[in-house]
Amino acid sequence: MKTLKILVGVAFVIAISAFAFDKVSGSETEGGYSIGDSATDFKLKNVDDSMVSLSDYKDAKGFIIIFTCNHCPYSVAYEDRIIELDKMYKSKGYPVIAINPNNPKAYPDDSFDHMKVRAKDKGFTFPYLYDDGQKIYPQYGATKTPHVYVLEKTATGNVVRYIGAIDNNYKDAASAKEKYVEDAVNALLKGEKVPVEVTKAIGCSIKA
Secondary structure, eight states, X not given: OHHHHHHHHHHHHHHHHHHHHHHHHSSSOTTSOOTTOEEXXXXXXXXXXXXXXXXXXXXXXXXXXXXXOSSOHHHHHHHHHHHHHHHHHTXXXXXXXXXXXXXXXXXXXXXXXXXXXXXXXXXXXXXXXXXXXXXXXXXXXXXXXXXXXXXEEETTEXXXXXXXXXXXXXXXXGGOSOOHHHHHHHHHHTTOOOSOOBOOOOSEEOOO
């Protein structure tokens, strides 16, 4: 009986620890922005060596901010869809702004020089910015690559309207039945409430 109680106690501790770990490293935005928050602007280096800020986009109605990187297979699987999102919505006022949040010392493939190569090889139609010093992604609360934040430009700032995944099938775009980012931006363009405001971001953990 004593052994059984000990085993139950150990199992309970493991379960609590697992829950705590998930809250810290999972897809939620704990410590970052929530829906309705105003996102602060940033100034980050683009792969063309220019500095990019949200304030540069005078005519934008909002932004599709995507934390992504070179090496993560999830990010790679979504690259064509990210390009397509930019093509679909940039002309409508919602450009894609991609940010690489990873520490290149942890993953050399995510260095700024490798970002330049990747952007050229894939023909990125959007800025691909380097989060030097990893100062921006914690403000947002991003934990994965890719991790998306749809912002709406308002009189009071860039308001967070959607947080999470691009869609519900990272393996195959054609099989995705829920296109969360598209639905969010389409709703905002119509002046409607975003139907699904938060989803679980599926991807690689951001490397500090």
